[in-house]
Amino acid sequence: MYNYIEHGKGATAVSTHQEDPEKYAEFMERIEAGEKIEADDWMPDEYRQTLIKLISMHGISEIMGALPEKEWVPKAPSLKRKLGIMAKVQDEMGHGQLLLRVAEDLMAPYGKDREDIMQDLLRGDLKFHNVFHMATKSWADAGLIGWLVDGAAIITQTNMLDASYGPYQRALQRICAEEVFHAQHGEAIIMALAEGTEEQKAMLQDALNRWWPALLMFFGPPTAETTGSSKQEATIKYRIRKSTNEGLRQAYLDKYLPRIFSLGLTVPDETIHYDEEKKKWIYQQPDWNEFKQIISNNGPRSQARLRLRKIAHENSAWVREALATPVVTA
Amino acid sequence: MSLVETAEQAKQDAAYKEALVEVLYQLADDDFIISYRGSEWLGLAPHIEEDVAFSSITQNTMGHAMLFYQLLEELGEGDADALAHERISNERRNGTYFEIKNGSGTYLEEPQYDWALAVVRNYLYEAFKKVKLEEALKSSYAPLRNTADKVLMEQPYHLGHWKTWITQLQDSSQEAKERIQSRLDEAWKQIGDAFELGPKADDILAKEILSSSETLKQRWLDSVKETLTYVPNGDLASELGNGRAKEHTDQLDQALATLSEVYNSDREAVW
Amino acid sequence: MAENEKKATFYKTYEVFSRKNDKSHAQHQFSLLAPNEEIALAMAQENFMRREDVIDVWVVARDNIRKMTSEERKQWTKRLDNKDYRNTKGYGYLRKKWREKEQEMLDEKEILSWKEVARK
Numbered sequence: 001m002y003n004y005i006e007h008g009k010g011a012t013a014v015s016t017h018q019e020d021p022e023k024y025a026e027f028m029e030r031i032e033a034g035e036k037i038e039a040d041d042w043m044p045d046e047y048r049q050t051l052i053k054l055i056s057m058h059g060i061s062e063i064m065g066a067l068p069e070k071e072w073v074p075k076a077p078s079l080k081r082k083l084g085i086m087a088k089v090q091d092e093m094g095h096g097q098l099l100l101r102v103a104e105d106l107m108a109p110y111g112k113d114r115e116d117i118m119q120d121l122l123r124g125d126l127k128f129h130n131v132f133h134m135a136t137k138s139w140a141d142a143g144l145i146g147w148l149v150d151g152a153a154i155i156t157q158t159n160m161l162d163a164s165y166g167p168y169q170r171a172l173q174r175i176c177a178e179e180v181f182h183a184q185h186g187e188a189i190i191m192a193l194a195e196g197t198e199e200q201k202a203m204l205q206d207a208l209n210r211w212w213p214a215l216l217m218f219f220g221p222p223t224a225e226t227t228g229s230s231k232q233e234a235t236i237k238y239r240i241r242k243s244t245n246e247g248l249r250q251a252y253l254d255k256y257l258p259r260i261f262s263l264g265l266t267v268p269d270e271t272i273h274y275d276e277e278k279k280k281w282i283y284q285q286p287d288w289n290e291f292k293q294i295i296s297n298n299g300p301r302s303q304a305r306l307r308l309r310k311i312a313h314e315n316s317a318w319v320r321e322a323l324a325t326p327v328v329t330a
Numbered sequence: 331m332s333l334v335e336t337a338e339q340a341k342q343d344a345a346y347k348e349a350l351v352e353v354l355y356q357l358a359d360d361d362f363i364i365s366y367r368g369s370e371w372l373g374l375a376p377h378i379e380e381d382v383a384f385s386s387i388t389q390n391t392m393g394h395a396m397l398f399y400q401l402l403e404e405l406g407e408g409d410a411d412a413l414a415h416e417r418i419s420n421e422r423r424n425g426t427y428f429e430i431k432n433g434s435g436t437y438l439e440e441p442q443y444d445w446a447l448a449v450v451r452n453y454l455y456e457a458f459k460k461v462k463l464e465e466a467l468k469s470s471y472a473p474l475r476n477t478a479d480k481v482l483m484e485q486p487y488h489l490g491h492w493k494t495w496i497t498q499l500q501d502s503s504q505e506a507k508e509r510i511q512s513r514l515d516e517a518w519k520q521i522g523d524a525f526e527l528g529p530k531a532d533d534i535l536a537k538e539i540l541s542s543s544e545t546l547k548q549r550w551l552d553s554v555k556e557t558l559t560y561v562p563n564g565d566l567a568s569e570l571g572n573g574r575a576k577e578h579t580d581q582l583d584q585a586l587a588t589l590s591e592v593y594n595s596d597r598e599a600v601w
Numbered sequence: 602m603a604e605n606e607k608k609a610t611f612y613k614t615y616e617v618f619s620r621k622n623d624k625s626h627a628q629h630q631f632s633l634l635a636p637n638e639e640i641a642l643a644m645a646q647e648n649f650m651r652r653e654d655v656i657d658v659w660v661v662a663r664d665n666i667r668k669m670t671s672e673e674r675k676q677w678t679k680r681l682d683n684k685d686y687r688n689t690k691g692y693g694y695l696r697k698k699w700r701e702k703e704q705e706m707l708d709e710k711e712i713l714s715w716k717e718v719a720r721k
Binding site: 063066067070071072073074075076077078079081082083086087089090093094096097100114139189192195196197199200304307308311312315316318319320321322323 | 509
Binding site: 040 | 608609610611612613614631632633634636637640648651652670671674
């Protein structure tokens with residue numbers, strides 16, 4: 001009833017370091033000393049903006065990422081696989097929940113909530129990861145997502161386990177613990193196919209051929225110039241993550257290529273090799289223009305997946321409306 | 331009737347076994363088809379947190395189906411995966427109301443799913459399942475008693491969950507009230523066969539494998555009337571057919587085609 | 602106030618706590634959005650404790666929690682390291698004293714082991 005906001009319950013001051021050089025210096029000192037920043041701590045606007053962008057994109061990617069695998073949930077070929085993949089996709093929704101909660105608390109000072117995130121997604125303003133715009137054509141795709149897409153996600157997420165933002169870092173501890181199950185769930189499907197019939201092996205190789213460029217793209221362009229934008233600088237400066245896009249991609253190739261080859265699989269890149277001198281993998285760059293197109297919601301399944309979310313959201317508007325409780329806002 | 335302790339013992343009495351497997355198929359097929367419909371909802375619930383909670387219930391329920399299929403496996407009916415994936419619609423014994431689609435469209439395209447149907451159907455189902463399993467605790471078949479006991483351990487959460495949803499929605503907005511009431515009207519016309527015991531009903535009762543259809547129905551009605559503020563007029567009907575007598579809608583065919591698509595692509599392969 | 606707008610929301614923030622077993626205290630798990638506490642409770646367990654034991658779950662509307670502000674955390678949680686007298690650390694010399702009298706020190710390990718000692 002009153003236009004009175006108690007401390008800690010209302011808007012946090014949103015400020016920039018230009019206005020508060022002293023606070024900015026103190027903030028940088030804290031994160032450089034390894035301290036964690038909490039939601040109601042002072043933070044530079046650039047930090048808040050970077051986190052909102054990163055975490056809402058991460059969160060909504062989990063939500064959108066549930067959809068490609070979900071296509072195979074009802075079709076999974078045994079009771080055990082049905083249960084396993086259901087639990088796995090449920091976790092993706094759960095990770096989305098954790099991450100969106102973190103993003104929502106950061107957005108609260110701007111008066112935004114989950115509904116705004118959903119609307120941003122449906123309008124095309126909030127992007128989701130390139131891999132989740134792709135088609136899943138066979139059961140092998142479901143396994144491959146668990147193994148190699150989640151593998152890529154594990155590399156990027158573990159890189160942020162020490163992130164300077166406390167709530168994000170805590171959510172990531174939970175998420176990474178569950179990712180271990182995801183990796184093994186994916187490996188189990190892949191292993192059965194790799195050791196299965198000729199058709200199963202062919203199905204697996206076909207899936208890998210189709211997914212390979214998307215997997216390389218997952219880590220983002222090596223430099224800002226490639227696509228004209230990259231958030232990697234700010235995230236490293238603010239101790240949110242440690243490595244560059246390319247550093248993460250190299251770590252991924254280090255860990256996963258030997259395993260791919262050990263299953264008798266190939267990747268669709270004849271030039272790929274490890275350069276002993278430079279200590280890195282030399283590989284054919286994916287088409288970064290295509291990457292730009294994909295994440296602008298012009299990928300093979302972008303519009304279809306957004307349509308699913310839109311239908312789900314709109315069809316249940318009556319539920320949210322029916323149970324909404326009154327709040328007084330200033 | 332004295333207690334039948336093992337599958338081996340049950341198999342020695344052909345009439346007993348035949349009656350027993352009917353009950354087990356009903357329990358297994360009900361849980362399996364409703365959890366299949368639940369799995370189609372994954373990612374599409376009205377709220378992210380609810381999506382996660384709902385999926386746990388779906389997984390638990392499919393786990394329960396698996397336990398009942400395993401009891402059938404022990405009785406020589408075939409392995410659990412084959413029972414779940416290979417049987418065509420006129421071999422299934424689930425109640426027809428549990429097989430109907432979540433709404434128009436498919437989970438892959440234009441899923442015009444209705445949360446009122448999800449809430450009403452799941453609530454009515456869980457209330458029914460509780461009654462049926464409690465009656466199964468008195469069964470002459472010991473392995474069924476044991477499984478019913480196990481399932482009843484985690485099932486109260488399921489019932490509580492859906493009871494919360496229906497309790498809140500039925501007395502909220504006018505739109506919600508109307509949606510819930512019209513789904514209840516629909517349920518009353520379609521859920522009747524769920525209470526039937528099928529062609530072996532007489533033996534099921536004579537051999538004390540399960541309680542009567544009337545008992546199940548009455549106990550269920552008593553329980554849902556405590557929760558529902560609107561109860562449709564008239565008797566329960568089975569407009570979609572009698573699932574316990576293996577009569578089904580083409581919506582079950584659609585479900586079976588989807589859930590066994592990969593399995594059927596190579597039944598011999600290890601997946 | 603005239604500029605205050607009455608708004609309804611489905612998205613209220615609830616903090617979720619749970620207890621793992623009879624001996625553990627309630628621990629904060631995470632937060633979720635729900636329209637009211639009944640729905641919050643119906644969802645809480647499966648959102649955050651799917652893979653762990655749980656014997657109790659609490660949900661609390663975040664608005665009902667008075668937590669420290671950023672400043673209070675900074676200012677109220679620091680202490681001087683001069684409170685040995687509150688701990689056994691400040692009484693360590695007793696061990697030697699009791700030894701001189703051919704007695705064992707009744708330390709934490711010893712005292713907590715008494716739950717097994719039956720009274721005759």
